[in-house]
Amino acid sequence: MKRVFSFGLWTVMNRGADPFGAPTRSPLDPLQVISGLAAHGAQAFELHAEDLIPPGSLLAERDRLIHEARQRMDDAGIRCVACGSDVFSEPIFKDGGLVSNEARVRRLAIARYAAAIDVGHLLGAPLFNIWGGRDGAEVDASRSPIDALKRLRDGFNELAAHIARHGYAMRLSIEPKPNEPRGDLYLSTVGHALAFIATLDQPDRVGVVPELAHAAMAGLNPAHEIAHALYAGKLFGIHLNGQRPLRFDQDLRFGGANLKDSFFVVKLLEDEDWPGPRSFDAHPYRTTDEQGVWDFVQGCISAYKILAEKVRRFNEDLEVHQLLAEIRSWDVSVPPVETAAEGSPRRAFLYDRLDHLVFEILMGTR
Numbered sequence: 575m576k577r578v579f580s581f582g583l584w585t586v587m588n589r590g591a592d593p594f595g596a597p598t599r600s601p602l603d604p605l606q607v608i609s610g611l612a613a614h615g616a617q618a619f620e621l622h623a624e625d626l627i628p629p630g631s632l633l634a635e636r637d638r639l640i641h642e643a644r645q646r647m648d649d650a651g652i653r654c655v656a657c658g659s660d661v662f663s664e665p666i667f668k669d670g671g672l673v674s675n676e677a678r679v680r681r682l683a684i685a686r687y688a689a690a691i692d693v694g695h696l697l698g699a700p701l702f703n704i705w706g707g708r709d710g711a712e713v714d715a716s717r718s719p720i721d722a723l724k725r726l727r728d729g730f731n732e733l734a735a736h737i738a739r740h741g742y743a744m745r746l747s748i749e750p751k752p753n754e755p756r757g758d759l760y761l762s763t764v765g766h767a768l769a770f771i772a773t774l775d776q777p778d779r780v781g782v783v784p785e786l787a788h789a790a791m792a793g794l795n796p797a798h799e800i801a802h803a804l805y806a807g808k809l810f811g812i813h814l815n816g817q818r819p820l821r822f823d824q825d826l827r828f829g830g831a832n833l834k835d836s837f838f839v840v841k842l843l844e845d846e847d848w849p850g851p852r853s854f855d856a857h858p859y860r861t862t863d864e865q866g867v868w869d870f871v872q873g874c875i876s877a878y879k880i881l882a883e884k885v886r887r888f889n890e891d892l893e894v895h896q897l898l899a900e901i902r903s904w905d906v907s908v909p910p911v912e913t914a915a916e917g918s919p920r921r922a923f924l925y926d927r928l929d930h931l932v933f934e935i936l937m938g939t940r
């Protein structure tokens with residue numbers, strides 16, 4: 575299986591601003607980013623419709639930009655694997671898009687998503703991914719969480735109906751995140767999203783896009799999060815990056831933190847032959863200049879490939895094989911009685927050695 579590497583346009587277009595500091599890089603043009611990604615090893619990209627088409631653009635301008643993007647895509651041999659909408663950055667949605675306490679604002683959010691779905695369709699995106707960054711709360715007294723879930727349900731139902739009505743070959747996904755920018759977001763983990771999807775009118779059309787950083791922010795094991803999505807047949811996409819647990823959203827480059835977690839995520843995706851694009855959603859460091867963003871792109875892809883090679887080594891390692899065969903045999907064998915005095919069976923677990931073999935393989939000493 576040929577792996578497809580993908581980046582959000584917004585990752586490369588990120589200008590290095592943070593809540594305490596101004597941008598450190600000049601803006602990159604999205605069309606330039608599409609060609610640049612292809613030139614630096616990516617076969618695909620994701621975008622928010624607004625990354626390409628400034629909000630408020632007239633239809634003719636939208637069509638011109640889509641036409642130009644499609645031309646770039648054809649020329650560079652790169653495709654669009656997911657579209658979304660930047661419903662989170664505009665002041666009108668400050669108290670929520672789909673969950674706003676104002677019906678008028680909820681309608682605006684749905685219209686905004688629907689328009690972005692149309693853009694995604696025109697770019698050939700098979701997936702519309704929704705990260706509802708404002709669909710949360712700081713003041714729980716302001717909204718019942720049950721009402722929030724019902725509003726989210728109504729919103730997702732309407733968007734799925736929009737896709738069906740137009741006959742688009744497009745699925746929907748939820749990208750969960752526990753918090754930030756809101757104090758708490760309602761769709762916070764893969765588990766929350768899966769339970770929520772089951773309440774929708776067309777649950778088959780909707781899946782999840784787990785992000786490593788978002789799982790780590792909730793203190794969760796990202797490989798386990800992704801496994802839940804895979805197990806439910808709902809892994810519609812993935813966002814790869816790095817993050818120190820239980821902190822603000824760092825969006826570090828893939829491989830920039832949590833080496834072992836990253837290894838087990840790659841191992842899961844590779845062992846399961848997951849066919850989807852390996853999408854990166856990280857930011858070049860604020861210290862990086864315009865030139866350096868392409869090092870960032872190549873670095874993320876290279877980190878994935880190196881980890882995939884480590885997975886291959888792990889899977890082919892003779893001692894690992896022996897240990898895993900031994901572990902599998904326990905399923906049916908009775909453990910030996912350790913001492914006559916104890917009289918009860920005791921198993922010699924070999925996990926210390928196994929864990930060290932992972933360490934050695936990752937460090938390159940094996």
Ligand code: XUL
Binds near residue numbers: 749823
């Ligand atoms: C935010 C995040 C977003 C989504 C796309 O944390 O991950 O960039 O991936 O809206």
Ligand code: MN
Binds near residue numbers: 705749785813855
């Ligand atoms: Mn993301």
